[in-house]
Amino acid sequence: MERNLMKGNEALAEAAIRAGCKCFFGYPITPQTEISAYLAKRFRQAGGIFLQAESEIAAINMVLGAASTGVRAMTSSSSPGISLKSEGISYIAGSDLPCVIINVQRGGPGLGGIQPSQADYWQATKALGHGDFQLLVFAPSSVQEMVDTVTKAFDLADEYRMPAMILADGLLGQMMEPVTFPEISAKQVEKPWAANGHGNKRKHNIINSLFLQPDVLEKSVRDRFERYAEIKEKHAEAELYMTDDAEVVVTAYGATARVAKSAVNMAREQGIKAGLIRPITLWPFPVKQINEGSKNAHTLLCVEMSMGQMIDDVKLAINCSKPVEFLGRTGGVIPKPSEVFEEIKRLAGGAK
Amino acid sequence: MTHDILLAGFGGQGILFAGKILAYSGLMDEKEVSWLPSYGPEMRGGTCNCSVCISDKPIGSPLVLEPTILIVMNTPSMEKFAGAVKPDGVIVSDSTMVDVKTDRTDVRAFYIPATQLATDNGLQGGANMILLGKMFRETGIVSMDIFKKAVEKVVPAKKAALAANNLKAVQIGMDYEG
Numbered sequence: 001m002e003r004n005l006m007k008g009n010e011a012l013a014e015a016a017i018r019a020g021c022k023c024f025f026g027y028p029i030t031p032q033t034e035i036s037a038y039l040a041k042r043f044r045q046a047g048g049i050f051l052q053a054e055s056e057i058a059a060i061n062m063v064l065g066a067a068s069t070g071v072r073a074m075t076s077s078s079s080p081g082i083s084l085k086s087e088g089i090s091y092i093a094g095s096d097l098p099c100v101i102i103n104v105q106r107g108g109p110g111l112g113g114i115q116p117s118q119a120d121y122w123q124a125t126k127a128l129g130h131g132d133f134q135l136l137v138f139a140p141s142s143v144q145e146m147v148d149t150v151t152k153a154f155d156l157a158d159e160y161r162m163p164a165m166i167l168a169d170g171l172l173g174q175m176m177e178p179v180t181f182p183e184i185s186a187k188q189v190e191k192p193w194a195a196n197g198h199g200n201k202r203k204h205n206i207i208n209s210l211f212l213q214p215d216v217l218e219k220s221v222r223d224r225f226e227r228y229a230e231i232k233e234k235h236a237e238a239e240l241y242m243t244d245d246a247e248v249v250v251t252a253y254g255a256t257a258r259v260a261k262s263a264v265n266m267a268r269e270q271g272i273k274a275g276l277i278r279p280i281t282l283w284p285f286p287v288k289q290i291n292e293g294s295k296n297a298h299t300l301l302c303v304e305m306s307m308g309q310m311i312d313d314v315k316l317a318i319n320c321s322k323p324v325e326f327l328g329r330t331g332g333v334i335p336k337p338s339e340v341f342e343e344i345k346r347l348a349g350g351a352k
Numbered sequence: 353m354t355h356d357i358l359l360a361g362f363g364g365q366g367i368l369f370a371g372k373i374l375a376y377s378g379l380m381d382e383k384e385v386s387w388l389p390s391y392g393p394e395m396r397g398g399t400c401n402c403s404v405c406i407s408d409k410p411i412g413s414p415l416v417l418e419p420t421i422l423i424v425m426n427t428p429s430m431e432k433f434a435g436a437v438k439p440d441g442v443i444v445s446d447s448t449m450v451d452v453k454t455d456r457t458d459v460r461a462f463y464i465p466a467t468q469l470a471t472d473n474g475l476q477g478g479a480n481m482i483l484l485g486k487m488f489r490e491t492g493i494v495s496m497d498i499f500k501k502a503v504e505k506v507v508p509a510k511k512a513a514l515a516a517n518n519l520k521a522v523q524i525g526m527d528y529e530g
Contacts (some may be wrong), residue, residue, distance in 0.1 A: 004530050005372070005375055005376060005379060005385070005387065016357070025406055030391065031391055106420060114392065115392065170391070171388065171414070171415070174388060174389060174391050175386055175387060175388040176372070176375060176386065176387035176388075177385070177386050177387075177411070178379055178384075178385060178415075255413075258411070258412045258413050258414070259412065259413040260414050261412050261414030265412070281430075333413055334413070336417055337412060
């Protein structure tokens, strides 16, 4: 298969076309605007609809409308824009609609900056809107993995009738790496619930998130959480790197995992038994893999481009049975492999 | 072998394009590659830089902080990045545009009047390629054959004249003594 160089953002867009996405609604914001730009150029000839909405709020509600009709729909933004979409995302979750939302994170809070960040972890995995709900959250760490994740995100969103988020960052969005696009056939999922016109041949479907009867609403939420339980069982993913004999295990996701992997390699060269656990899904969180990968570790080190968000889930995953240290840079600063290495060395008790 | 390359200059000098061709050269050579542009406010009318990694192994962080090879096309970039180059690294500077030299003795530094050479040869905007050619000559990381393949891949067939100019400019850099 031919390898081509592509920016992460462009690769996400091309992957969406190939995954059978039919509608994209977006609003420009650095550092993810290439997704819109690529689709504006390519989507129409590929049989899709690209529309630049008047705002992020409009875009997410257009996604709600398109998803209601059963077509694959997507939107993308960066941190401040995702906050604007949060109401619509809650409505989409409450209406049991599948869609894909991309967040190419930048520094925050507020308008923040435009450099890479991972400070939206809590938002993506805990509270991307009001109410009891989760999104599937994927954290690719290379341009190729972004491509592969788009199809997976659409497939699982359809299967479980829920929104999926791809949590990237400015570094992954802006960098170019070799990619190949495997021949994929988008999973065809029957959507008997879709409100898509039927010529009065059946009873009409209603897409709704309003349930005024508490018991009815409770049941709808409980049903959804039964699906969540199945997802946690089946779809949590992580990469374990040199963890078998590792005494210091780093946990990191996305772009930061690349920095951490370099640091682990530097440590290994000095005879320090270091390893890396890279969560690929952030929700569901890979609890089993964290335990498996850290079974011989005396200390874990969580590295993030934030003040420490995923670290909470790492501690919960191992029930605080071992010390979990933290190293983070924020505001758009990318940690250096050398500073992660120094911290690994310190935790390991110096070079061997 | 891993080459961490940083290209830096003003917006409009072809920094990102030179980086792209370089990354494609690595791709054509069956290597692992990454390309990362600066996209901050400095891009909008100021300095611009681009990190390229070419390696036999998977690339970790694509952000080049300690380059093994530095190509500079303006004075601020020389002042900012020359100190970060790894010992035994290589600096290639466009001496038409950069009016300072590095005082480091543990790196190999080359000064080539690339912008002037481009103008003299009717290759306006080709200084970036001349610098690449000089760098290829001094490091051997990319052969002319591989570079040709990369140019064919990046420059569309209908702009064949541009491809020829790029190759000509790289050759000038490769032939430059000094």
